[in-house]
Amino acid sequence: MLNNWLKIAFINYKKNWLSTLINLFGLTIGLTGFMLILMHWNDEESYEQWNPKKNTIYAFQQYNKKDNTYGPSISYPIADRAAKVIPEIKDYILFSGAGKGFKMTTQNKTVYQKDGMAVSENFFNFFPFKLVSGSFKDALKNENAIALSTKAAKSLFGKTNVAGENIKFDQKNYIVTAVYELPEGNTVIKPEFVMLAYEQLKNDKEGWGNFNYGCFFMLDKDADIEAVQEKLMKDVFIYRAKINAQGAGVTPQKYLELYGPQGSLLTPLGQMKLHGKAYWFGTGDFKTMMILFALSVLIVILSAINFINLKTAQASQRAKEIGVRKAIGSTKSELVLQFLLETFIICFTSYILSLALAELLLPSFNKFFDKKIIMNDWRIYVYSLTMILAVTVISGLIPAIYLANFKAIETLKGNFARSRHGIWLRNGILTLQLIISSFFIIGGLIVNSQVKYMMNKDLGYSGKQIFLVSFSENSPQPWLKYERVKNEMKKIKGVDDVSFGEAVAGSYRYSNSNMDYMG
Structure with missing residues (x-):
């Protein structure tokens, strides 16, 4: 029986080669994106896992109400x-x-x-x-x-x-x-x-x-982390407000409102890179990660919907086959299993192709995100294979049930096309596909417009004409050395002007103090 199912499957693949290629291409692209984002997520979660004390070390973050x-x-x-x-x-x-x-x-x-x-x-x-x-x-x-x-x-x-x-x-x-x-x-x-x-x-x-x-x-x-955060507020922040409020000429409560912190957050070291609210070494963006992951799942869903639509569209070609099989004794469950097998073969082939494509794209992906990800994490294969099984069930079960429900006598007479069974389901799936596709098209146009604006926006200077020199001088009067360097550099032909900053614009650097002037 299995051998017979496989023969029928490959005959139909060959007969409908274009739709087979479209399904393979769509599922491969969707699964490749899913794998790459999953690897990126796992890589972000792996920061500081080497540290044996990671579960007892917590990063402090102050809260400004x-x-x-x-x-x-x-x-x-x-x-x-x-x-x-x-x-x-x-x-x-x-x-x-x-x-x-x-x-x-x-x-x-x-x-x-x-x-x-x-x-x-x-x-x-x-x-x-x-x-x-x-x-x-x-x-x-x-x-x-x-x-x-x-x-x-x-x-x-x-x-x-x-x-x-x-x-x-x-x-x-x-x-x-x-x-x-x-x-x-x-x-x-x-x-x-x-x-x-x-x-x-x-x-x-x-x-x-x-x-x-x-x-x-x-x-x-x-x-108890919440208890420690409460003690920080009660025994440290309020204490600071009490001893400093008099000098500031305000009540402790007012001092706390003005200068804070009004709360704190303690995050485990192993979670700071991706889940921290504010990190001295640069906080990851979990929100963006979730958006990328959701988009990759949407692409897989879109590919699955496309698969369903193409399968149901081929119903007229397989109606008589189904009628004959039912006439000779095939049950509905056997037909469903047969169609699920055909779907699984396509999905598993897409899975193999997506593994190869992800490996090919990984160097460019690493360069873009400045990472060194390699495909050696077993979770990537388990999660992506689970996704394949889910796609097989979702994209295979609906057309399988739809085709298996054809009545043998009607299909052998050629009257199956007049049946309106399942039309509402097909229309609903088509509508969902249109909504997801429109979302990606509109989103792509918006992002393209934003990038185009940023690339063409006049910044007031040309980055290609600015040269950054690291200048570190901790002497009591560092500006004296800077003035000498500035004067010498301005003598170089082509140097239009020289300026100095404590930190590179756009770099993360944190330091602040309180100051009041005239209330």
């Missing part, structure tokens, strides 16, 4: 008091910079080393990188201590066993206390060097309103 927004910054005294008065908080870490760069000098060479971080001294308690040289114990206790990644150590010294070596930069001498290897897993916290934010922490020790830091808290594994 007035604007209904979250911010990733905190002040040193707020973090310190929270650790002292809230029993569930066992430790905390502050970091003030990401992507720092310095011109570093060793005994043999001078190298501009970038991608550093300035942190508090317990950094390696939170991020236990693999130790290569030196020791993590007291690695950042001293203001002149620095820890290097293996890549930075090789760049500066040509080797990794460099604990105890000296480096000079920022007008100071530093001693390498540890060399570590960055994790292979996905992470946004991957500093090439780590140093103690000594001067900044010293200056901000009493600065309740200097929100210059990102913060992670380490909590008990059984801590």
Whole structure:
């Protein structure tokens, strides 16, 4: 029986080769998009999973009730008091910079080393990188201590066993206390060097309103997160308002309304990349991810609807076949199974083709999203195969039931076309297909219009005529060096003007303080 079903299936594929190709093409494109978005989603969820302490480390985000927004910054005294008065908080870490760069000098060479971080001294308690040289114990206790990644150590010294070596930069001498290897897993916290934010922490020790830091808290594994957030409000934020309100000339309640925070959110380290409200290292966009995923599912549904429509449109060609099979004893369930098998063959072939197409498109996809995704996650195959089975059932069952319901006598007489059975269902499916197609067409036109506007909008300058030079100078009067550099650069032929900024426009950098002037 199975052999007979397969023969009939391939005869019909060959007979209706154009509709077969259309079904294969539509399902392959839809499944390929579904796979790529699923891989992108899984990749975003995999950040910081390498860290064995990820379930006890929580990122702090402050809440501004007035604007209904979250911010990733905190002040040193707020973090310190929270650790002292809230029993569930066992430790905390502050970091003030990401992507720092310095011109570093060793005994043999001078190298501009970038991608550093300035942190508090317990950094390696939170991020236990693999130790290569030196020791993590007291690695950042001293203001002149620095820890290097293996890549930075090789760049500066040509080797990794460099604990105890000296480096000079920022007008100071530093001693390498540890060399570590960055994790292979996905992470946004991957500093090439780590140093103690000594001067900044010293200056901000009493600065309740200097929100210059990102913060992670380490909590008990059984801590009630909502309870900790309530204690932050009651024992830290309100406490800060009480001790600062008098100097500001307002009531504690008014101070809290003006300067906040009016609440907080603690998100596990492993969820921050994609689900965090505000992240010091750049927050992922879960909303966009869900939109892309929903669109990929819609494309698969559209392909399935197209399959249903083409199958039911071929009803006249298979009516007599169905009539004969019923006349010789085939049951309705046997006919349904036969049509489901034919659908599964098409869907499974599309699945194989989509795997190959996804592999071909992956390099371009990785380049676009700046990722290194490979198809080695078993969940991709399981989820996409589940989608295939769902499409098989949805797109195969409806036309199968429709065709199996033909009456043998009427179809053998050629009167099946006059039956109006199932017309409402076909019309409903066609309407749904039209709505989804219209959605994609209208959406495509809108996006094209938006992109065209952005590409042609006059920005007031030409990006091709602006050259960015990294300028880092922490001397007491950095503007003096800048003025000298500016004057020399303006002498270069073709340089029209020179300007300076603390941060690159468009880059994420968080720091804020309170200031009042004349009320």
